[in-house]
Amino acid sequence: MVSLTRQIEIVLRVAKREVNMLLRRPVYIFSTIFVMFFSCVFFLTLFKTGSPEKMPIAVVDLDHSAISRRVVHELNATQAVDIVAVTDTYEQGRRLMQQGRVYAFVVIPERFYADLASFKRPEVVFYMNNAYTIGASTASKQLLTVMTLASGAFQREVLRKKGLPEYLIMKRLQPIAVESHFIGNPSSNYLVYLTGIILPGILGLIVLMITIYSIGLELKGKTSRDWLRAAQGSFTRAMVGKLLPHVVLYCAMGVTMNIVLVRMMHFPVNGSFVWLNVGMVAYILAMQSIAVTFVGIIPILRVALSAGALYGMLSFSLSGFTFPKMGMLPFVQALTNLFPLRHYYLIYVNEVLLGNPITQSLPAVAVLIAFTGLQMLIMRRLHKALLYQYFPKD
Amino acid sequence: MNIQRWIDELLTRLGDTWRVYVLELRRIFRDSGVMLIFFVAGLAYPVIYNLIYVRNVVENVEVAVVDMSCSPASREFVYRFDAAPEVEVTHTCATMEEAQALLKAQKIHGILYIPADYESILLTGLETAHISLYCDMSSFLYMKNVLTAANMVMLDYMNNIQIDRYEAMNIGEEMSWALVQSVPFKAVPLFNPTGGYGTFLVPPILALIVHQTLFFGINMLQGTAREENTEVFILPGRRRRASVFRLLIGRGAAYFVIYMAIASFGMILIPIIFDLPHLAAVGDVLRFMVPFLLSTIYFSIFFGSFQKERETGMVTMLFSSLIFFFISGVSWPWESMNPFWKGLGYLLPSTWGMHGYIHLQSMGATLETTAREYRMLWVLTAVYFGACALLYAYKAWRMDTTARREQALRKQMVMERIATERKRIEDKQEKGKQFIEQHIRHSRL
Numbered sequence: 016m017v018s019l020t021r022q023i024e025i026v027l028r029v030a031k032r033e034v035n036m037l038l039r040r041p042v043y044i045f046s047t048i049f050v051m052f053f054s055c056v057f058f059l060t061l062f063k064t065g066s067p068e069k070m071p072i073a074v075v076d077l078d079h080s081a082i083s084r085r086v087v088h089e090l091n092a093t094q095a096v097d098i099v100a101v102t103d104t105y106e107q108g109r110r111l112m113q114q115g116r117v118y119a120f121v122v123i124p125e126r127f128y129a130d131l132a133s134f135k136r137p138e139v140v141f142y143m144n145n146a147y148t149i150g151a152s153t154a155s156k157q158l159l160t161v162m163t164l165a166s167g168a169f170q171r172e173v174l175r176k177k178g179l180p181e182y183l184i185m186k187r188l189q190p191i192a193v194e195s196h197f198i199g200n201p202s203s204n205y206l207v208y209l210t211g212i213i214l215p216g217i218l219g220l221i222v223l224m225i226t227i228y229s230i231g232l233e234l235k236g237k238t239s240r241d242w243l244r245a246a247q248g249s250f251t252r253a254m255v256g257k258l259l260p261h262v263v264l265y266c267a268m269g270v271t272m273n274i275v276l277v278r279m280m281h282f283p284v285n286g287s288f289v290w291l292n293v294g295m296v297a298y299i300l301a302m303q304s305i306a307v308t309f310v311g312i313i314p315i316l317r318v319a320l321s322a323g324a325l326y327g328m329l330s331f332s333l334s335g336f337t338f339p340k341m342g343m344l345p346f347v348q349a350l351t352n353l354f355p356l357r358h359y360y361l362i363y364v365n366e367v368l369l370g371n372p373i374t375q376s377l378p379a380v381a382v383l384i385a386f387t388g389l390q391m392l393i394m395r396r397l398h399k400a401l402l403y404q405y406f407p408k409d
Numbered sequence: 410m411n412i413q414r415w416i417d418e419l420l421t422r423l424g425d426t427w428r429v430y431v432l433e434l435r436r437i438f439r440d441s442g443v444m445l446i447f448f449v450a451g452l453a454y455p456v457i458y459n460l461i462y463v464r465n466v467v468e469n470v471e472v473a474v475v476d477m478s479c480s481p482a483s484r485e486f487v488y489r490f491d492a493a494p495e496v497e498v499t500h501t502c503a504t505m506e507e508a509q510a511l512l513k514a515q516k517i518h519g520i521l522y523i524p525a526d527y528e529s530i531l532l533t534g535l536e537t538a539h540i541s542l543y544c545d546m547s548s549f550l551y552m553k554n555v556l557t558a559a560n561m562v563m564l565d566y567m568n569n570i571q572i573d574r575y576e577a578m579n580i581g582e583e584m585s586w587a588l589v590q591s592v593p594f595k596a597v598p599l600f601n602p603t604g605g606y607g608t609f610l611v612p613p614i615l616a617l618i619v620h621q622t623l624f625f626g627i628n629m630l631q632g633t634a635r636e637e638n639t640e641v642f643i644l645p646g647r648r649r650r651a652s653v654f655r656l657l658i659g660r661g662a663a664y665f666v667i668y669m670a671i672a673s674f675g676m677i678l679i680p681i682i683f684d685l686p687h688l689a690a691v692g693d694v695l696r697f698m699v700p701f702l703l704s705t706i707y708f709s710i711f712f713g714s715f716q717k718e719r720e721t722g723m724v725t726m727l728f729s730s731l732i733f734f735f736i737s738g739v740s741w742p743w744e745s746m747n748p749f750w751k752g753l754g755y756l757l758p759s760t761w762g763m764h765g766y767i768h769l770q771s772m773g774a775t776l777e778t779t780a781r782e783y784r785m786l787w788v789l790t791a792v793y794f795g796a797c798a799l800l801y802a803y804k805a806w807r808m809d810t811t812a813r814r815e816q817a818l819r820k821q822m823v824m825e826r827i828a829t830e831r832k833r834i835e836d837k838q839e840k841g842k843q844f845i846e847q848h849i850r851h852s853r854l
């Protein structure tokens with residue numbers, strides 16, 4: 016039995032060997048620190064504003080009257096939408112939409128002025144392009160507001176003529192109002208909702224790919240025996256020593272990312288920031304365990320990487336942060352549990368948005384910790400592969 | 410005679426291109442990693458993404474109602490709210506605390522709160538009655554559903570109240586409507602009429618899958634070539650290397666032929682199988698795929714030549730799939746994007762490929778209407794082909810110079826050796842001569 020201090024010494028020696036390897040290859044620095052840094056900058060600067068504004072639309076003016084021209088003018092003046100074209104036919108409006116130049120177009124019908132004057136209520140139709148959901152829904156929301164306001168202005172004119180006092184008119188125009196409260200994200204900022212999961216997702220991809228790469232490379236370069244020798248023949252010490260520098264690096268990156276999001280970008284945190292980071296560490300360990308499992312099942316660097324990539328990319332859709340889990344097929348819902356990002360997402364919702372007591376996050380953390388046990392299943396197979404190097408190099 | 414030479418020259422060039430093409434195909438089919446990316450990922454991913462989003466719309470999001478008013482008016486509102494397809498009232502709570510606990514436990518994703526004075530305010534008509542809505546922000550679609558349902562019911566209900574009030578003021582019904590809604594307003598979704606999330610997201614993803622599998626596959630082959638030092642081909646049976654243009658055209662053709670099949674499956678067949686929008690003429694999609702695939706191929710060859718090992722492409726660039734998706738402006742509109750990233754997105758074949766594909770398949774545009782995207786893809790093809798040509802010309806030149814330098818070095822070494830040998834022989838001869846001379850001199854003595 017080797018003494019504990021001796022064990023630690025050996026593990027540290029393996030770790031030192033790993034650090035040397037990490038520093039020797041620029042690909043490591045590039046695909047960990049640089050990729051994470053670039054992704055943070057990209058997703059935090061991609062959006063000009065927290066919610067989209069001023070969508071381009073077109074107006075199809077079939078009326079050609081003074082009033083229809085005024086409607087166009089007023090619409091433009093509201094600053095809510097950006098009228099890029101005024102056309103004479105429906106076909107032209109549709110064509111502009113098919114060219115992707117407008118998200119919506121408004122059709123002002125023929126005899127609009129005449130009908131309006133005789134209280135015949137001419138109908139304005141607003142065509143929107145749902146193939147671009149966010150653009151179309153923003154444009155439609157903005158137009159709806161403008162039209163409601165216009166209708167209100169018309170009513171106010173009439174009521175004023177009827178001699179109602181101004182303060183009563185306002186109440187009369189809007190008998191009911193719905194006040195929306197967005198729990199945990201008061202400004203309903205799209206950025207908060209998106210980056211809070213996408214960036215940890217990218218970190219997860221990095222953990223997965225780099226772990227597979229660093230172990231697989233020992234097999235490809237036939238240096239695995241040298242690695243085991245450095246650990247004095249113990250597979251456990253070899254693994255711990257090798258993964259230790261990685262874990263330190265990833266956890267530092269994950270926690271830094273959370274600090275940047277919360278402290279610099281002022282993301283709301285309604286629960287425990289510490290617990291969010293505990294979740295982050297558990298998530299990183301879970302991804303690492305999955306990576307070891309992949310390379311254990313297929314100890315061929317290239318194939319393990321391809322398989323890992325196929326798996327990793329699915330995390331984003333299956334975590335359910337855009338399209339919720341309840342909308343998926345039952346067997347797909349079951350599959351979501353196989354992705355650590357799903358469980359990190361649950362912790363994120365709990366700690367950032369809902370602010371529940373930490374006991375609510377415990378199940379998800381427990382699942383992530385259970386994932387770390389996964390690598391135990393393939394340890395013998397991986398050990399043999401490292402020892403005998405009997406798998407094809409590529 | 411001149412024509413004869415011209416034809417010969419042409420045939421040689423075509424033959425070279427053909428050889429490169431065959432060699433590249435052989436490299437692709439011999440590489441199990443590339444085969445996995447092209448044929449497993451390229452064919453399975455479109456199916457998997459469809460399975461994830463097959464239900465397309467989220468309906469009946471669970472909400473709770475806290476009705477403090479308990480009046481006919483509030484019950485009417487709740488009834489209409491429940492009837493909206495987007496939400497379903499699953500809990501009726503007595504207190505706000507109770508509802509909030511349910512939301513925190515994620516049993517519900519929204520709360521509709523109607524205050525106690527709701528009906529009395531409506532009846533007096535002197536103030537605005539406020540209804541509060543609390544949205545769970547854990548998923549974008551929960552929020553969207555709850556908001557849409559509440560706002561639609563509110564607008565609808567508000568009009569009814571106003572009509573009643575005007576009628577009470579002895580304004581006729583027709584006139585009341587003219588007052589409340591002088592201009593009725595109807596929103597008609599022209600494309601993706603169900604407003605489904607899957608029918609919005611999956612089409613651009615299908616184009617992106619083609620782009621990314623091609624990108625990673627080519628990256629892997631480029632890395633392998635760099636490892637084996639066979640980036641610039643030496644044609645079999647010939648001692649010279651292939652010219653840059655013959656090399657690029659031959660290699661591009663190999664990927665193009667394989668990917669016309671894979672992309673046809675993902676971008677034409679899959680939408681039919683899974684009933685995604687497929688409004689375009691098949692011929693138009695095929696014609697659109699030509700510049701899309703070519704620009705992607707040369708884009709990938711160009712960036713792939715910076716990979717030094719076969720595996721590094723996948724390790725370093727996997728995150729690019731997300732960047733390429735968000736930079737394209739398909740989900741977050743271009744108009745609200747940072748101009749720098751928008752400009753960068755213009756340089757990517759994936760951006761124009763996704764937009765063009767949506768225009769064709771989801772919006773039923775013709776290739777003529779999609780001219781902007783189609784033309785941009787040809788421009789990018791030219792740009793990246795040019796970039797590849799320059800890069801390869803440089804690589805070939807460097808290879809030639811190294812070869813020439815080596816040759817010169819070798820020649821020098823040989824010359825030196827010859828010189829020393831000659832000197833040795835000369836020395837020997839000289840010695841011999843001297844010996845003989847001495848001998849003769851001695852013998853004369």
